[in-house]
């Protein structure tokens with residue numbers, strides 16, 4: 201499904217606004233133009249490229265969402281910049297641009313004191329940063345720890361001296377306070393100054409203002425404690441975000457770095473996984489992890505695929521079976537042929553997908569981002585009013601109200617609020633991924649809870665999709681073994697050209713009979729969607745298809761119909777071999793219901809989710825299978841476009857609808873559903889790519905698991921927003937009534953940030 205990254209920041213650049221909005225946006229644009237003229241003197245505009253390029257930066261200093269705003273504000277309206285995506289958890293900035301080189305971007309980021317490190321640049325094809333290098337960037341340097349310790353001691357010292365002497369403005373107190381401010385708060389002051397210069401109101405600016413204000417009114421000890429606590433809060437926040445990042449990195453670490461590869465001389469050697477080529481032969485011993493994706497060539501074993509599918513029951517693997525990087529070989533030795541390079545393995549794609557999924561922001565995340573945009577200016581306005589109105593209008597003392605205004609400024613920091621959502625969403629996405637559920641966007645994770653009806657395809661979804669032939673009989677009631685064999689051969693010849701499960705079963709049945717006669721040559725073969733197949737054998741036209749086909753050919757009879765009905769009522773699927781004028785042979789195939797289906801459907805109903813079966817198979821069979829798995833609403837005889845309209849009808853009736861399918865003959869319906877689920881995605885590239893939510897294996901229980909996780913995620917998001925806003929609200933009141941001091945406000949802000957981060961991280965353990 202299309203990537204719907206409605207990023208609110210970009211929308212200011214969108215020139216197609218509804219008429220009602222025009223006034224406000226005109227003003228915005230005028231502002232941009234002014235800012236543009238101010239920032240880029242005419243003449244230094246680089247020539248722009250025709251195609252867009254992409255660069256990814258690692259920005260170590262981007263640890264609070266306010267940096268995002270600063271960067272966006274700075275690049276706003278700059279020619280050649282098309283769009284930007286922020287990944288706060290990974291501290292990555294992705295820029296789509298048309299500049300001839302990334303140098304201007306780098307220099308602007310550097311001017312913002314953000315120390316960008318180029319991770320990749322599509323212009324030069326450079327991949328600049330190894331994972332390890334990127335990792336060390338997240339470590340807090342020793343120097344910083346020492347400075348913080350010094351700052352903390354100085355701040356406490358200032359507070360103690362002031363308290364014991366009763367003097368807030370003695371030289372000793374001021375000296376200690378300045379020491380605390382310059383050791384602990386220099387970064388904050390610097391960032392605040394940069395923000396001011398770029399007209400971007402962020403919390404570094406607010407905090408700097410509060411500290412300077414406190415110093416101005418002679419509250420030196422307080423200024424010292426506030427800046428120290430704030431710096432400490434920033435550090436703790438950065439550290440706790442590391443935990444979220446590591447949760448995702450934890451997935452990454454699961455594929456071994458070395459693979460045992462057979463060289464040209466037949467010798468087995470350990471080779472770095474990164475360097476193993478396609479089609480190389482790799483050997484895996486018991487207890488080892490599979491280093492790369494591939495197909496087993498030799499040997500037999502059982503493999504624990506939990507890292508991919510979340511299911512730790514070992515799966516039997518023998519020649520021809522796929523194996524996945526990161527899974528654990530439990531028993532035997534196998535050798536297999538590599539089918540994907542390391543960067544392309546299923547595991548690598550899962551990890552990449554989880555990281556990208558954050559880009560598709562969850563609705564709550566968008567709301568919070570919007571909110572934060574108005575929140576800061578509003579609080580600043582309130583602070584100005586608090587500082588000026590009471591003294592001016594009521595003749596109140598100036599300093600106490602200025603102090604209250606400063607407390608308000610500290611409260612204005614929206615960090616807790618803005619950080620709470622990405623941490624929660626990332627934790628949810630990572631938890632799902634380790635459980636074998638790949639969610640392709642934060643939006644699906646949050647909206648999954650709204651699913652009221654789930655449409656399920658029958659073949660391959662509710663059933664194993666590997667039917668076997670159960671009955672074969674001549675249409676003309678004759679006991680002619682020779683004819684029976686001859687027509688089965690015709691049917692199998694036609695069927696062998698199709699990979700539809702029914703055809704596969706018919707062809708396999710013929711093979712299994714071990715007849716000496718091979719298949720016949722088929723020309724003009726054609727598949728008839730939702731009906732069957734046709735082709736010419738020995739110059740004569742034959743058809744193999746369902747009741748619908750026989751009917752449409754107008755060669756059906758009440759007697760044939762009765763016999764088909766009888767088989768279908770047993771839950772079997774029937775096809776008939778016909779010549780152009782006569783039905784010849786009836787074949788019935790039966791599929792097995794998935795072991796996980798009954799329990800999964802029951803759980804869905806218990807959650808209030810209506811399960812609906814949509815199938816191209818006939819209604820009798822549909823009903824029979826439905827009652828085996830406990831589905832009430834089963835609809836048969838649906839062509840692909842009928843499935844699409846069925847999904848539309850479900851959406852009209854239930855509001856939010858999911859659809860589960862294999863994505864082959866139900867792709868339109870999958871795309872139409874609010875959330876499209878694909879099963880068995882580990883083995884299928886298309887399923888992995890196109891579905892909104894990909895279940896790595898065939899366990900239907902993952903559907904209710906997903907909905908439950910989505911509900912949990914939503915409630916954690918709500919909790920976090922309530923927490924963050926609630927604490928702010930309380931302090932807003934306390935500040936105005938004069939109960940709250942500056943350091944209390946900083947403390948509350950830090951507490952709120954930590955609370956929401958840890959609350960969000962709880963989701964990591966939500967599944968299982």
Ligand SMILES: Nc1ncnc2c1ncn2[C@@H]1O[C@H](COP(=O)(O)OP(=O)(O)OP(=O)(O)O)[C@@H](O)[C@H]1O
Pocket residue numbers: 657658659660698699700702703727728729730731732733744745746773774775814815816817818838839840865
């Ligand atoms: N290639 C084929 N070979 C044999 N039979 C076919 C073929 N294509 C369709 N049919 C017949 O038409 C019916 C409907 O086919 P269709 O592909 O629409 O649904 P399906 O894949 O069997 O079921 P579902 O919609 O649950 O996946 C099948 O059950 C089968 O009887």
Ligand SMILES: [Cu+]
Pocket residue numbers: 747751756757761
């Ligand atoms: Cu009929």
